[in-house]
Amino acid sequence: MGSNKDETQQLIQFVGTKLRELRKEQKLSLEDLAAKTGVSKLTLGNIERGETNPTLGMIWKVANGLSVPLMALLKPENNINILRAGQGPKLFGNDQEWVIEPLYNDLRGSTEMYRAYLQPRCKYEPEAHHPGAVEIATVMAGEVEITIGESSYTLNKFDSIQFVASEQHSYTNLTDEQAVLHLAINYK
Structure with a gap:
């Protein structure tokens, strides 16, 4: 099992990749998304590149701006998952x-x-x-x-x-x- 730090870094990378994917699906520029979310274009770019660990508040704003559930930015779709208390990303x-x-x-x-x-x-x-x-x-x-x-x-x-x-x-x-x-x- 990976360390908590590794899991957090994987989550940061996943959020960035998924954000870019969803933004492009909706044909939004970083500037368009910044206007919809109140999160700066610079910060959104940093999130997409996995260069920053976004706060929960930022992720909520982005999910709301994209009109997607929060989990769409946080978890890949799997058919079976076991999540042990305290052992997953936070x-x-x-x-x-x-x-x-x-x-x-x-x-x-x-x-x-x-x-x-x-x-x-x-x-x-x-x-x-x-x-x-x-x-x-x-x-x-x-x-x-x-x-x-x-x-x-x-x-x-x-x-x-x-x-x-x-x-x-x-x-x-x-x-x-x-x-x-x-x-x-x-x-x-």
């Missing part, structure tokens, strides 16, 4: 307080699954998802407050919530221990 949010491991996407690309880790007493507010996307979050460890729009909900171990993911939302770990969530996002 994407980081702000200051590594929020870490996700891409798990699965259905072969049609309409549903994606992630394992997320939220550090103690930290908050993560993701980029808005595609219009019509639905998110299901299940707390696997810890106690997490999920705010959707103006309403907040406290979820304990094994509690789940479903909501429209294009609405502004955030996750806050209410404990002194790392929280673990499983997330499923369905794109209509």
Whole structure:
């Protein structure tokens, strides 16, 4: 098995190659894509060449700009995958307080699954998802407050919530221990 550093580099290369492929399929220049995503042309070029490790927020912006599920930029399509906790590539949010491991996407690309880790007493507010996307979050460890729009909900171990993911939302770990969530996002 390769090291975590090797897996991260492979993910960076895959994201770059897939981004270029999707951009060309849609007949977009780097400048066109920059205008659609708010990510600079220089940064997009660096991502495509595998010269930078894009943040999770950047990847969300690019996926939204291309109108593709996030997983289209993250994982090759395979019929069988086994993903062991903590052993696959990871994407980081702000200051590594929020870490996700891409798990699965259905072969049609309409549903994606992630394992997320939220550090103690930290908050993560993701980029808005595609219009019509639905998110299901299940707390696997810890106690997490999920705010959707103006309403907040406290979820304990094994509690789940479903909501429209294009609405502004955030996750806050209410404990002194790392929280673990499983997330499923369905794109209509």
